[in-house]
Amino acid sequence: MWSLCRSNVLHKTLVAQLNTCCRLQAMKTAGKNLPKVYITRRIPPDGLKALQQAGSCEIEQWDSDDPVPRSELLKKVSGIHALYCLLTEKIDKEVLDAAGPSLTVVSTMSVGYDHLSLEELKNRGIRVGFTPDVLTEAVAELTIALLLATSRRLIEAVEEAKNGGWGTWKPLWMCGSGLTESTVGILGLGRIGEAIVNRLRPFGVNKFLYNDIAPREELAAKISVDFVSLEELAKQSDFLIVCCALTPETQGMCNKQLFSKMKRSAVFINTSRGAVVNQEDLYHALASGQIASAGLDVTVPEPLPTNHPLFKLKNCVILPHIASATVETRNAMAALAAHNLLAGLKGEAMPKELKL
Numbered sequence: 477m478w479s480l481c482r483s484n485v486l487h488k489t490l491v492a493q494l495n496t497c498c499r500l501q502a503m504k505t506a507g508k509n510l511p512k513v514y515i516t517r518r519i520p521p522d523g524l525k526a527l528q529q530a531g532s533c534e535i536e537q538w539d540s541d542d543p544v545p546r547s548e549l550l551k552k553v554s555g556i557h558a559l560y561c562l563l564t565e566k567i568d569k570e571v572l573d574a575a576g577p578s579l580t581v582v583s584t585m586s587v588g589y590d591h592l593s594l595e596e597l598k599n600r601g602i603r604v605g606f607t608p609d610v611l612t613e614a615v616a617e618l619t620i621a622l623l624l625a626t627s628r629r630l631i632e633a634v635e636e637a638k639n640g641g642w643g644t645w646k647p648l649w650m651c652g653s654g655l656t657e658s659t660v661g662i663l664g665l666g667r668i669g670e671a672i673v674n675r676l677r678p679f680g681v682n683k684f685l686y687n688d689i690a691p692r693e694e695l696a697a698k699i700s701v702d703f704v705s706l707e708e709l710a711k712q713s714d715f716l717i718v719c720c721a722l723t724p725e726t727q728g729m730c731n732k733q734l735f736s737k738m739k740r741s742a743v744f745i746n747t748s749r750g751a752v753v754n755q756e757d758l759y760h761a762l763a764s765g766q767i768a769s770a771g772l773d774v775t776v777p778e779p780l781p782t783n784h785p786l787f788k789l790k791n792c793v794i795l796p797h798i799a800s801a802t803v804e805t806r807n808a809m810a811a812l813a814a815h816n817l818l819a820g821l822k823g824e825a826m827p828k829e830l831k832l
């Protein structure tokens with residue numbers, strides 16, 4: 477009886493082992509045929525989980541918080557079917573040539589796509605996924621934080637408090653400017669621009685103006701903002717907030733002509749892309765008192781060298797590109813980029829696909 481039992485157990489164990497072995501073998505064989513995906517960075521867990529759980533691709537990853545070196549990227553993309561990238565990787569002709577004709581999907585974990593050569597991608601029929609909407613709230617929130625930090629001189633004030641500059645209460649010390657009854661100008665009334673307006677309204681702003689490629693009448697009527705020329709935007713705004721896309725047209729758009737038209741009391745905020753601003757012109761505008769202050773989340777280059785002249789100015793607040801940096805948002809961006817990629821590989825509609 478005992479030996480019968482034992483042989484049954486042995487049989488079951490052997491069958492289980494054989495099953496596992498067969499499954500592994502099947503997965504291995506299938507693995508050979510699975511589309512290859514290269515991920516250019518260590519990404520938030522929800523992104524990797526989505527790709528792994530799908531089980532429909534073979535993943536290779538640059539598992540580091542720092543960007544993949546260009547030479548490594550060029551090597552690793554060879555023969556892949558889909559590329560999961562970040563805004564730090566320039567995806568141009570060289571990378572696409574290195575990848576070869578197998579590449580059908582590029583999914584970027586960003587809403588900005590100025591790092592992608594769209595023409596090259598379009599010519600090769602490569603589909604592109606990106607991550608709009610899921611980061612809008614976080615970026616708008618950070619823009620408000622940066623605006624208040626800049627206009628109310630928070631960084632300067634904290635330094636003074638820590639370093640003994642805090643004497644007795646002084647009526648004229650550390651004064652900035654308030655949002656109440658002010659005019660706010662939005663350069664680029666897109667998703668983030670709209671979310672910024674909605675967040676700023678409760679501060680008692682008197683008037684919202686905007687400039688964009690063309691008037692956005694329906695949206696503007698809904699949120700009570702007025703379309704003006706770029707020149708009027710510069711002249712009238714107490715706070716000028718840049719949240720447009722970086723394109724050949726917007727590159728260097730915020731330059732000395734623009735700053736020279738702004739009020740001396742104006743606060744300039746940029747959370748879009750650094751290259752929209754001519755930084756040398758901005759430096760002179762800030763150093764000469766042509767405008768009151770600036771808050772930047774984005775610069776050229778990134779990181780901005782610690783000895784950069786802009787860091788020497790008390791009226792310039794610089795953040796290290798953290799506008800979308802909440803745990804929830806970064807996970808949502810990572811997961812959306814993964815789902816875009818998986819859908820692209822299957823030839824299905826992506827949750828968020830860029831129209832090329």
Ligand SMILES: NC(=O)c1ccc[n+]([C@@H]2O[C@H](COP(=O)([O-])OP(=O)(O)OC[C@H]3O[C@@H](n4cnc5c(N)ncnc54)[C@H](O)[C@@H]3O)[C@@H](O)[C@H]2O)c1
Nearest residue numbers: 588664665666667668687688689720721725747748799800
């Ligand atoms: N700092 C960050 O971490 C961070 C995070 C997310 C997005 N961004 C940047 O913010 C940008 C906007 O994001 P979004 O989701 O609101 O995109 P969006 O496409 O909804 O808005 C961009 C707006 O810019 C406008 N625009 C384009 N060219 C213009 C021009 N010549 N003049 C005036 N306006 C112009 C567009 O018409 C559009 O309304 C992104 O492109 C990205 O570069 C930065």
